[in-house]
Amino acid sequence: MGLYSEQVVPRIIDVVMASKEFEPIRARVCRQLTGEVIEIGFGSGLNVAHYPRVVHRVQAVDPAALGRKLASKRLASSPVPVEFIGLDGEQLPVESGSVDHVLATWTLCTIPHPERALAETHRVLRAGGRFHFVEHGRSPEAQVARWQNRLTPIQRRVAGGCHLNRPIRELIEAAGFQLSALDNYYVSGPKSFGYTYEGTATKA
Numbered sequence: 001m002g003l004y005s006e007q008v009v010p011r012i013i014d015v016v017m018a019s020k021e022f023e024p025i026r027a028r029v030c031r032q033l034t035g036e037v038i039e040i041g042f043g044s045g046l047n048v049a050h051y052p053r054v055v056h057r058v059q060a061v062d063p064a065a066l067g068r069k070l071a072s073k074r075l076a077s078s079p080v081p082v083e084f085i086g087l088d089g090e091q092l093p094v095e096s097g098s099v100d101h102v103l104a105t106w107t108l109c110t111i112p113h114p115e116r117a118l119a120e121t122h123r124v125l126r127a128g129g130r131f132h133f134v135e136h137g138r139s140p141e142a143q144v145a146r147w148q149n150r151l152t153p154i155q156r157r158v159a160g161g162c163h164l165n166r167p168i169r170e171l172i173e174a175a176g177f178q179l180s181a182l183d184n185y186y187v188s189g190p191k192s193f194g195y196t197y198e199g200t201a202t203k204a
Contacts, residue, residue, distance in 0.1 A: 009160040010066040014044040017106060021188060026050045026105060029134045029198065035100035038124060040089040040117060041107025042082075045071030051080040058103075059094065063087045089117040097126050104133045108168060110161045118175035125203040131177060132200050136187075137168035139195035147192040168197040177201035 030050035039047065042060035044067045051058060060082050062068075068084060075082055086093050089104075089111050102121045108114045121131055139145050148165040155162050169182065182199035 005160055006064070007066060010044065010064045010070065013160070014046070014067075014070050017043070017046055022046075025134055025196075025198065029105060029132050030103065032130070032200070033101050033103060033132065036098065037101045037103055038085075038092065038094065038099050038121075039103040040092075040121070041104055041110070042071070042084075043067045045074040045082075047103065047105055048074040048078045048080070048082070051078065053079055055080045058082045059085045059099070061086045061089055061092065090120060092120045092124050094124050096123050099124050100126060100129050102129070102131045104131070104135070106135060108133070108135045108171065109137065109163050109166060110159075112161065114166060114171055115175065118171055118177075122175050122177060122203055127203060129203050130180065130200050131172070131203075133168075133172070134196060134198040135166075135168045136164070136194060136196050137166045138164075139186075139191060140184075141191070144191045144195065148195075151192055164192055172201050176203070178204055 026047050027050045030047055031052065033052055034054045035056050037055050037057070038059045038061065040061050042062040043064065048071065058080055089107070090113055102125060108117065111117045125131065138148060145165065152164045155164050173179065178201060180200040180202050182197065185196050187194040187196055
């Protein structure tokens with residue numbers, strides 16, 4: 001990782017993703033978390049304010065060391081303890097069937113092999129455990145999807161490996177999850193960047 005990826009991209013993401021538009025989305029996605037939670041793509045801790053008090057502990061995974069510094073004030077005010085356990089969502093350093101929920105918000109777009117991360121998510125969840133997610137990805141509109149394909153090579157270079165065109169629903173279902181709820185919509189801004197998948201998926 002170079003200077004741009006390590007020092008610049010995390011700061012840009014912290015500013016962009018702190019948009020007020022995303023606050024109610026984060027609140028919805030975090031609302032049903034309980035017990036033991038792993039958050040993949042913890043970043044700068046923008047979800048911390050939305051952890052319910054019934055969460056016992058959050059185990060955080062993120063490759064950007066700078067994110068921990070950016071999250072320091074948010075962590076200091078959190079009633080929920082957060083433990084940093086790893087850098088790679090494709091290799092979660094916890095026992096199989098050991099957590100109640102896994103949380104990912106705008107994360108699967110940047111993981112090099114999202115199918116591996118989802119397989120790990122499935123592995124670490126207890127039977128009946130849930131994956132809570134909000135992700136941007138491939139639009140069902142053909143014209144928008146074509147632009148997503150064109151723009152993704154540029155987006156990957158400037159936004160830390162972010163893909164605009166990943167088929168989030170298909171990836172989650174292929175990992176063995178059963179979708180419990182799914183809402184699709186566009187956030188404000190260009191459609192190529194804003195098609196959203198928000199929901200929960202259950203481990204059978």
